[in-house]
Amino acid sequence: MVPQLALYLILNGCKLARDLEARLVDLGNQPETLSKSCDDIINIFTAAKQGLNNAHPQDPYLFTHGQPSQQEWLRYGVITPAMDMVQSRTSNTSMGGEIQAMDASGSGNASSSSSQRSHRSSRKGGEEKFTIRGPAPQMGNTDVPPEDNYTWRKYGQKEILGSRYPRAYYRCTHQKTYNCPAKKQVQRLDNDFNTFEVTYFGQHTCHMSSTAPSIAPPPPLVQDQMIMAQAMVSQPTLPPSSSSSVAPLGTWLSMEFSLGSGSGSSSGGRRGGDAGASSSSTAAAGGRATTGSRYGRDVVEYLAVADMADAMFNSGSSSNNSMDFIFPHVDDKWEAGGGGGDQDN
DNA sequence: GGTATTTGACCTCA
DNA sequence: TGAGGTCAAATACC
Numbered sequence: 001m002v003p004q005l006a007l008y009l010i011l012n013g014c015k016l017a018r019d020l021e022a023r024l025v026d027l028g029n030q031p032e033t034l035s036k037s038c039d040d041i042i043n044i045f046t047a048a049k050q051g052l053n054n055a056h057p058q059d060p061y062l063f064t065h066g067q068p069s070q071q072e073w074l075r076y077g078v079i080t081p082a083m084d085m086v087q088s089r090t091s092n093t094s095m096g097g098e099i100q101a102m103d104a105s106g107s108g109n110a111s112s113s114s115s116q117r118s119h120r121s122s123r124k125g126g127e128e129k130f131t132i133r134g135p136a137p138q139m140g141n142t143d144v145p146p147e148d149n150y151t152w153r154k155y156g157q158k159e160i161l162g163s164r165y166p167r168a169y170y171r172c173t174h175q176k177t178y179n180c181p182a183k184k185q186v187q188r189l190d191n192d193f194n195t196f197e198v199t200y201f202g203q204h205t206c207h208m209s210s211t212a213p214s215i216a217p218p219p220p221l222v223q224d225q226m227i228m229a230q231a232m233v234s235q236p237t238l239p240p241s242s243s244s245s246v247a248p249l250g251t252w253l254s255m256e257f258s259l260g261s262g263s264g265s266s267s268g269g270r271r272g273g274d275a276g277a278s279s280s281s282t283a284a285a286g287g288r289a290t291t292g293s294r295y296g297r298d299v300v301e302y303l304a305v306a307d308m309a310d311a312m313f314n315s316g317s318s319s320n321n322s323m324d325f326i327f328p329h330v331d332d333k334w335e336a337g338g339g340g341g342d343q344d345n
Numbered sequence: 346g347g348t349a350t351t352t353g354a355c356c357t358c359a
Numbered sequence: 360t361g362a363g364g365t366c367a368a369a370t371a372c373c
Binding site: 155156158160161167169171185 | 361362363364365366367
């Protein structure tokens, strides 16, 4: 029996390879990018291989229960700082699955001196946070942070001392309506323009409110699972020689799944016309960073994500391999020509 | 008109 | 005191 997640990784590795092949001509004069893409693919297959090697015959579906134990992670052979991070997060997950604690900002490569600085909020009360990293879209608008199925409103941007790129500040769109304290900061890495570092603060309470929209954003558990998948891809058990904890092409795969077959949140947002042209706040050229999506789209996206996550991690006894459910979406996306052009995140 | 982003000013804290 | 974080007026888009 093959762990489903290993299959997932293998398939994603194949897709990354195909993607690389398709872009080979364009990247012919970009050895660094090529090298990076190769690393990504190698990392994914390495993780998959280790997963296969460490899979226990009696435990074909490792993540059936959604929240694997430390032992399960270890057995799977993919325990890494990121896994540790996820593990700590899941272990601190309450019934509602809210984020309790996490700070992985120091676990990766030092992105910038400023990023090591404590945030204002953490100065105040040690507000819990967690950081994830991933590549900016390589096609289309590369300035938009990845979609995470919550709706965010940008409320500020700041040049950070020692950082080449500004930091953008977002808070939950429902902050006022539902008193949701969730926030996030998005910043490119100094040494890697193509990589975003997204730091989340606080817990989303908007989906808990009895008056909140009937269809809420994905439950944190789903997000945990998504992050697990990201971490699997971005933090395979490779020697720490890969100084970067970033996995450019693959890290946001699960995020991209959330885009479903649509053209990305931008098309559903109020700036549909800016699709593909919305820019970061720095690229002032008229566009705007559309970080959130309207609920109308979120509904569809969330349901798709939830179903896929469920299929990925909870397929358990089903003989009907859920991967068939998952990857057609991926294929759609892939075949959409890297459809990034229309995607806003 | 409603909702979003931009951006300079202000606030907070180490 | 200075850097990071937030506010809020101005502006843009639907």
